[in-house]
Amino acid sequence: MDSHRKIKQILFLSFAFLTLQNANAQTNPEQENQLSVSLQLRPKAELRSGAFRPLSKGEEPAALISQRSRLNVNYQYKNLLTVKVSPQIVTVWGQEPLTQGAKLNNGVALFEAWAKLNLSKNTTLQIGRQVISLDDERFFGELDWAQGGRSHDAISLHVQKEKFAFKAFAAFNQNYAQLYGSNSSNPAGNLFSSASAANYKTMQTLWAKFNLDDKNSISLLANNLGFQNAATALDNAKVYYAQTIGANYFHTGKDWKFNLSAYTQFGKNAIGVKTSGYMLAIYADRKLNKKWNIGLGTDYLSGNDVGVANQKNKIFTPYFATGHKFYGHMDYFYAGNGHSGTGLVDIYLNLQHKANDKWNFGLTIHQFLSPNKIKDINKDYASNLGEEFDFNFGYTLHKYAKLTGGYSAYANTSSLNFIKNVNQPNNLQHWFWLSLNINPNIFNLKF
Numbered sequence: 454m455d456s457h458r459k460i461k462q463i464l465f466l467s468f469a470f471l472t473l474q475n476a477n478a479q480t481n482p483e484q485e486n487q488l489s490v491s492l493q494l495r496p497k498a499e500l501r502s503g504a505f506r507p508l509s510k511g512e513e514p515a516a517l518i519s520q521r522s523r524l525n526v527n528y529q530y531k532n533l534l535t536v537k538v539s540p541q542i543v544t545v546w547g548q549e550p551l552t553q554g555a556k557l558n559n560g561v562a563l564f565e566a567w568a569k570l571n572l573s574k575n576t577t578l579q580i581g582r583q584v585i586s587l588d589d590e591r592f593f594g595e596l597d598w599a600q601g602g603r604s605h606d607a608i609s610l611h612v613q614k615e616k617f618a619f620k621a622f623a624a625f626n627q628n629y630a631q632l633y634g635s636n637s638s639n640p641a642g643n644l645f646s647s648a649s650a651a652n653y654k655t656m657q658t659l660w661a662k663f664n665l666d667d668k669n670s671i672s673l674l675a676n677n678l679g680f681q682n683a684a685t686a687l688d689n690a691k692v693y694y695a696q697t698i699g700a701n702y703f704h705t706g707k708d709w710k711f712n713l714s715a716y717t718q719f720g721k722n723a724i725g726v727k728t729s730g731y732m733l734a735i736y737a738d739r740k741l742n743k744k745w746n747i748g749l750g751t752d753y754l755s756g757n758d759v760g761v762a763n764q765k766n767k768i769f770t771p772y773f774a775t776g777h778k779f780y781g782h783m784d785y786f787y788a789g790n791g792h793s794g795t796g797l798v799d800i801y802l803n804l805q806h807k808a809n810d811k812w813n814f815g816l817t818i819h820q821f822l823s824p825n826k827i828k829d830i831n832k833d834y835a836s837n838l839g840e841e842f843d844f845n846f847g848y849t850l851h852k853y854a855k856l857t858g859g860y861s862a863y864a865n866t867s868s869l870n871f872i873k874n875v876n877q878p879n880n881l882q883h884w885f886w887l888s889l890n891i892n893p894n895i896f897n898l899k900f
Contacts, residue, residue: 484899487529494891495521503882506790507875518546521600539565543600580608594775616664624656632686644683655679674699680723693721710738730755730769748803756796760828768794781841793872798822817843834868858887
């Protein structure tokens with residue numbers, strides 16, 4: 454049975470349930486249950502003539518159409534229980550044969566599958582596969598740009614009051630498919646492998662936000678990650694722990710928005726190297742009128758010298774950030790292809806224009822620099838890592854459909870080419886994309 458047939462069955466059962474419960478609701482005045490179902494189809498076309506890394510001379514650009522197909526089912530019982538299940542399929546057009554047969558792996562995945570219990574008026578407990586999105590997503594983000602998104606298998610505690618919010622997350626991961634023959638009843642062995650799995654074995658996070666007034670707030674974050682990467686079930690791989698502590702200040706006024714972030718990272722990274730890194734970020738946004746906004750920001754992420762023996766590892770790793778949002782749409786840094794751990798200084802100018810209720814436009818210009826030395830055997834490279842130009846637009850067809858797209862260009866330098874180990878690339882790289890987001894609400898039911 455193919456994955457698309459499964460989606461059809463889910464929809465059919467949902468509509469059948471709706472019909473039955475609608476009849477019951479007419480005879481039951483006490484409606485304690487709520488059920489809502491929505492659907493998202495998001496095809497996205499891309500021409501990658503230099504996305505993720507510069508293309509070398511002679512390399513042909515990648516061109517593809519990918520699609521997210523996601524079903525969102527939400528259920529609530531009084532104000533005591535909430536359940537959400539979001540099965541999804543991420544496909545590339547043409548990757549499936551036109552006539553589909555039975556397959557061992559049908560590609561269906563769960564983006565979210567969690568239950569939330571209301572412990573009191575202000576406190577909830579959530580367990581299952583869930584999104585962790587905190588602050589402006591500089592460290593924990595949903596990564597919605599990626600067709601698969603990002604979610605965690607975790608348990609979390611949420612406290613929400615008028616001027617205070619608190620969240621605690623914990624996770625313990627295993628990869629039995631990699632190490633123990635997919636035997637979920639495995640009687641012995643506690644090793645973890647990150648191959649085709651989560652990138653951490655354990656995770657604990659504390660987050661708190663304090664609203665100083667209606668315009669100003671401060672948030673604090675403390676995160677502990679445990680890494681283990683066993684090659685076999687008989688390995689003696691150790692667990693290494695890395696800690697990240699951060700603080701954020703946000704101001705949201707009528708005409709001005711401002712945020713300041715500071716993070717420090719220590720402990721050992723995923724391969725057991727002692728680490729001491731940090732990140733600083735500042736951004737200010739000014740509303741010029743009803744249609745125009747202008748913003749200016751700088752991010753500084755520590756790193757190591759390249760081509761030089763480093764006494765300490767100073768790389769700051771934004772493990773779960775939505776990097777696409779901050780460090781250029783072409784994802785040259787902290788996503789996809791790496792940049793030799795040299796750290797990053799990102800100075801950027803952002804323009805936003807809302808032409809009317811249907812059209813909006815954005816333009817961001819980045820200047821990327823290395824805060825560290827870049828050396829080859831016989832050459833010292835400059836700190837300039839290039840400039841990126843990101844243009845995007847959005848057009849709202851109606852409340853259930855929106856067209857988005859954009860064009861990005863990257864002017865690379867010899868320093869960038871060296872840290873990305875690219876041979877004789879063109880000096881200017883390009884990326885085009887176009888996406889249609891269809892997100893209808895199928896029904897809402899109280900019974």
